[in-house]
Amino acid sequence: EGMTIAEIAHKLHREPAELVKKLFMDGVVATQNDSLSKDVIEVLLLNYDVEPIEKIEVDVADLDTYFEQDVDEESLVKRAPTVTIMGHVDHGKTTLLDTLRDASVTQSEAGGITQHIGAYQLDVEGEPITFLDTPGHAAFTTMRARGADVTDIAIIVVAADDGVMPQTVEAINHAKAADVPIIVAVNKVDKPEANPDRVKQELLEYELVPEDWGGDTIFVEISALFNQNIEELLEMILLVAEVSDLKADPTGLAVGSVLEARLDRSKGPIATLLVQNGTLRKGDSIVVGTTYGRIRTMVNDKAQQIQEAGPSTPVEITGLNETPKAGDQFVVFKDEKTARQIAETRSNEAVEEQRQSVNKVTLENLFDSLEEGELKEVNIIVKGDVQGSVEALVGSLEKIEVDGVRINVVHTGVGAINETDVTLASASHGIIIGFNVRPTPQASENAKSEHVDVRTYRVIYDAIDELEAAMKGMLDPEY
Numbered sequence: 001e002g003m004t005i006a007e008i009a010h011k012l013h014r015e016p017a018e019l020v021k022k023l024f025m026d027g028v029v030a031t032q033n034d035s036l037s038k039d040v041i042e043v044l045l046l047n048y049d050v051e052p053i054e055k056i057e058v059d060v061a062d063l064d065t066y067f068e069q070d071v072d073e074e075s076l077v078k079r080a081p082t083v084t085i086m087g088h089v090d091h092g093k094t095t096l097l098d099t100l101r102d103a104s105v106t107q108s109e110a111g112g113i114t115q116h117i118g119a120y121q122l123d124v125e126g127e128p129i130t131f132l133d134t135p136g137h138a139a140f141t142t143m144r145a146r147g148a149d150v151t152d153i154a155i156i157v158v159a160a161d162d163g164v165m166p167q168t169v170e171a172i173n174h175a176k177a178a179d180v181p182i183i184v185a186v187n188k189v190d191k192p193e194a195n196p197d198r199v200k201q202e203l204l205e206y207e208l209v210p211e212d213w214g215g216d217t218i219f220v221e222i223s224a225l226f227n228q229n230i231e232e233l234l235e236m237i238l239l240v241a242e243v244s245d246l247k248a249d250p251t252g253l254a255v256g257s258v259l260e261a262r263l264d265r266s267k268g269p270i271a272t273l274l275v276q277n278g279t280l281r282k283g284d285s286i287v288v289g290t291t292y293g294r295i296r297t298m299v300n301d302k303a304q305q306i307q308e309a310g311p312s313t314p315v316e317i318t319g320l321n322e323t324p325k326a327g328d329q330f331v332v333f334k335d336e337k338t339a340r341q342i343a344e345t346r347s348n349e350a351v352e353e354q355r356q357s358v359n360k361v362t363l364e365n366l367f368d369s370l371e372e373g374e375l376k377e378v379n380i381i382v383k384g385d386v387q388g389s390v391e392a393l394v395g396s397l398e399k400i401e402v403d404g405v406r407i408n409v410v411h412t413g414v415g416a417i418n419e420t421d422v423t424l425a426s427a428s429h430g431i432i433i434g435f436n437v438r439p440t441p442q443a444s445e446n447a448k449s450e451h452v453d454v455r456t457y458r459v460i461y462d463a464i465d466e467l468e469a470a471m472k473g474m475l476d477p478e479y
């Protein structure tokens with residue numbers, strides 16, 4: 001039922017590029033041949049018969065949905081999965097990434113030359129897998145908070161001699177909040193004191209049940225250091241990818257996300273981009289976040305100069321005007337003029353400010369968001385001083401139901417409210433509740449700049465009462 005931008009442009013007697021630009025300024029990333037949903041078309045048409053032009057607020061997180069859904073089904077082809085490795089410190093994330101990277105080097109024809117660009121691709125019998133080189137859930141959720149959903153599969157590494165630790169739990173909750181499928185890699189099984197069954201037992205509590213215990217979570221027992229069972233892990237990644245049916249349209253102009261960026265003294269801004277749709281080509285005019293340019297050089301993870309890069313390919317490019325940020329999204333335009341105009345509009349601080357604050361959920365706006373149907377459930381992060389009170393609070397919060405809307409506890413933990421909690425809340429449009437704990441100074445600062453609502457309580461009943469009141473629109477105003 002949708003129409004492509006080109007078709008709409010034809011009816012309006014306008015250039016498709018103009019429509020693409022208008023949409024982009026409203027936060028919708030689309031290219032000429034993408035078909036638009038009715039809602040988006042209505043919004044677009046407002047630009048043409050209503051004066052003055054109305055500003056439309058679009059959730060940054062929705063950008064992905066647009067370019068994933070509105071593509072021509074027939075051009076869709078299978079794409080490589082993108083994998084992030086997470087887990088507790090010292091459980092072997094870096095070792096695993098190194099072992100896998102070594103395997104990818106051995107594969108490359110040049111033999112031995114690699115280049116750290118923030119991601120690399122491994123070929124498993126003709127099937128590529130892309131690994132993000134920055135391990136950990138903090139990086140993962142920071143990207144999400146900026147609107148980039150690049151991870152298809154999360155590998156949670158758990159050391160078999162240490163078991164489930166606090167950051168293991170965080171990693172699981174961050175992956176779940178993003179709805180990313182999890183594979184558990186039980187690592188260090190070479191160690192005499194390794195106890196993989198204990199890891200499985202402990203993970204039951206987090207609803208990760210191994211297949212041989214009747215569940216549907218894939219567990220692979222590996223030794224990252226001694227290269228044991230790594231092939232099986234790779235096969236399992238491909239299996240999960242197959243089930244997820246990952247597809248992209250390699251035709252058309254590229255869109256995707258920034259994985260890393262830095263300023264090089266001689267080459268200028270350098271960015272690693274992950275292409276998520278379309279094909280990126282050397283010479284393309286590109287808008288990246290609030291900057292733009294033409295792709296001057298493009299190299300892959302094997303340090304080879306390449307002319308084009310399709311979906312799921314990480315590439316390092318030069319030619320941008322300024323250094324973008326990890327998590328920024330990019331889109332290619334037909335001509336440099338449009339790219340520059342769009343980048344200039346976007347770098348306008350007001351636009352940026354608006355995008356930042358849009359759709360952040362607070363107790364104050366909770367009721368309105370629920371009324372307008374923007375929210376289907378209320379995401380909450382609970383931190384407390386002791387496990388017992390956290391459990392009591394969560395138990396009560398999960399019982400709250402107001403007009404069919406429920407509370408979804410995305411993460412709990414003992415200890416101060418930290419920066420990762422704030423990033424998770426920002427990425428999941430959630431609210432943070434602290435019971436007898438306070439945010440760290442850095443967390444407070446981040447919460448303020450990212451408009452994340454942090455509430456602290458000393459009495460469980462107060463927390464429950466206030467949340468319920470907020471959901472009913474009966475919150476006492478704050479003075």
Ligand code: GDP
Binds near residue numbers: 089090096135187223
């Ligand atoms: P990260 O903090 O999760 O990135 O953990 P690292 O990869 O830095 O590993 C921490 C320590 O565990 C290092 O000393 C590694 O050599 C060691 N390690 C990692 N994987 C294995 C393994 O499979 N077996 C053994 N025995 N040691 C491992």
